[in-house]
Amino acid sequence: MIYPVIMAGGNGSRLWPMSRELYPKQFLDLVGEKTLLQETLLRLKGLDTAPPVLICNEAHRFLAAEQLRQIDQLNHNIILEPAGRNTAPAIALAAQTTLASDENAMLLVLAADHAITDEKAFRDAVNSATPLAEAGELVTFGIVPSHPETGYGYIRRGKALGGAFQVAQFVEKPDLETATDYLATGEYYWNSGMFLLRADRYLEELKAHRPDIYECCLAAMKDTQPDLDFIRINEQAFAQCPSESIDYAVMEKTERAMVVPLDAGWNDVGAWSALWELGNKDSEGNVCKGDVVTQATRDCYVLGENALVATVGVTNLVIVQTKDAVLVADKSQVQDVKAIVSQLKAQGRHEHRLHREVYRPWGKYDSVDSGQRYQVKRITVKAGEKLSVQMHHHRAEHWVVVSGTANVTIDGNTQMLTENQSIYIPVGSVHALENPGKIPLELIEVQSGTYLGEDDIVRFEDRYGRS
Template sequence: MIYPVVLAGGNGTRLWPMSRELYPKQFLDLVGEKTLLQETLLRLSGLEMAAPLLICNEAHRFLVAEQLRQIDLLDHNIILEPAGRNTAPAIALAAQTALPSNKDALLLVLAADHVIVDDEAFRKAVAEATPLAEAGELVTFGIVPTHPETGYGYIRRGEAQDPAFRVEQFVEKPDIATAQEYVTSGDYYWNSGMFLFRADRYLEELQVHRPDIHDPCVAAMNGTERDLDFIRVNEESFLQCPSESLDYAVMEKTSRAMMVPLDAGWNDVGSWSALWELADKDVDGNVSHGDVIQHQSKNTYVRAESTLVATVGVQDLVIVQTKDAILVAAKDQVQNVKAIVNELKANDRSEHRIHREAYRPWGKYDSIDNGSRYQVKRITVKPSAKLSVQMHHHRSEHWVVVSGTANVTIDGKTQMLTENQSVYLPVGCVHALENPGKIPLELIEVQSGPYLGEDDIVRFEDRYGRS
């Protein structure tokens, strides 16, 4: 049985301002109606698979859970890393999770943020790799290159063993001249970072080549705890792991590495120009998402989240509008977006980390206005969801119900509010908000006080384990 293992812990910066530290690209619907994470899982349809195992960090756990719930794949199957340690330790956790239920478990290791255009070709490659993995080989998928690319590592193929090849060598990212030589030779493939192997074989190889990773991961899994839909590993043990990729820890050292070629329109969506290349274009080569008007413009990518964006007489640009930021970049310079993110971090600004609209396990809020000593939020609470029982030291709040029904508890007394009704919460009161209804609860919250930061929350009870 194949267990999909989806690595969903990245903090993408190259797709800023859509991708943020607390809402990175794998959770965005950048190329279709579903998010990249959801598409990764849905393309497995038609293959005989066990429930997927998702690996992510603490900050993204509720995003992962909600996106799995939306496609009916949430099944206590999210492993939380106490800290990022790269792919080799993460996959060791997944291997130990799968083995108790199936001693012959195969792990199909996938990134949560890649695009594959031809799902059928992908499934065919997995089917071809399966007998090899069952026989104890460690299989990677090499992408048939379409052009010289300096942003990817390469795999050099060795002896042919139809339909696969022995891996001769893993190669670091080349310069453009070397990349051209690789493509011309026909012996090199892009390194996709996708793998298929038996869970027990991976752990055997890891123990031989990197016991300093294997042993702490085994200890970490001996101290797991179940928390809602999450598997929490022993933090103290896991933190003893060095940070290392699967390639360096195992694949470059093992004698059992095989490669199955994959020609399926793969793209790691590493930049806005990559999204322009993937998208359908108008007759002038333009791509438009959202409320966009392009006039006498060419080869330009425009994405508008919340307002009209118009272009006149421009070309080869990327323009991305979110509720709190606008990016305008030359299409051939978008790899340098990370410099903007670094400057935001250096200046201690929040736009690199979080969107104006922030998601929580109970719903979301949108900070629609703020100024000296006040902030206004639009809050959406999912049906049957409840915010934590909490209090604030520095701010009072007014709540006005826009739609739906709210159960409001203030200092132990509960009242029900409906559309157009409001309530005042003074500084220091212990309060809670719950949606008892069948439709989303929408309300406007007006905060006032000398300090309005999100860290002025003292939680007494929380059904999501945050108290």
């Protein structure tokens, strides 16, 4: 049986300001109506596969779980990495997980943040690769290049075997002249980072070539802890694991590497220019999302999240407006957006890490306003959900219900609030907020006090395992 293994650990800094550390690009609907993660899973329909295994960062666990739940693919199937260690260890964790229930498990390793426009061609390539993987070959998918690209690694094909080829060489990202030469030979493919391989064969190869990674992952999986829909591995054991990609750890060393060509409109959505390439363009070559008005504008990507964005007399720009940031970049320079993210980190700012609107397992909050000793948030609690039982040392809170129904408990006393009603929570009071209704609860929270940071929360009970 084929088990899709979805790697969802990236941060996508080149797609700032939409992509942030705590809400990276794989969880955003940048290309279609669904998020990149959801699109990755939905394109598997038509293949004979087992339920997916998702590997993600601890900080993204509730985002991942909610997005799997929305497409009915959440089934205690999320492995949490306590620290990022690249793809070779992550795939080893998935291999051990699937082999525990299926000794013949095959892994279809996919990135959560890629786009594919021809889904049938993708499925056909997987079906073509399946007999090779069953026979013990380690198969990667090589993207048929459409132009000389300097942003990808390449795979040089060797001897033909049916519709596949032995891998002759993995090569690093080339300069433009070298990439042009690669394209002319017809022997090179872009390295997609997608694989199909038997779980037991992968572990055999990993043990042979990188026994240090193999042993660390084996130790990490010996002490797993189920937690809601998540699988927690041994944090201390995994912390000792070297960080290495599957390419360096296994694929460049094995004698059983095969490449199956894939021509399916693949894009790694690595920068804003990729979204311009994938988007539906108007007569002037512009891709516009949100409330956008253009005049004498050509070949631009313009996104307005919550405000009108107007452009006049500009060409070849990327303009992205979010609630707390605006990016303006030349489309040819968007690979350097990550340098802005580095500057924000160095300056101790928070815009690289989270949005003004922050998602939680119970819903979300939007930081509407803040100043000296006060902060205003709009809080949305999903139907049937509850915030943790908590207390603050430095701030008091005043809640006003905008819509829906709230059950509020303060120091053991519970009362129900409805639209236009309000309540005050003094500093040091143990309190909880719950939505007992069938519709989302919307309320305005006004915080006041000497310190208003999110780390001033002492949790006593929490249904999401955060206490």
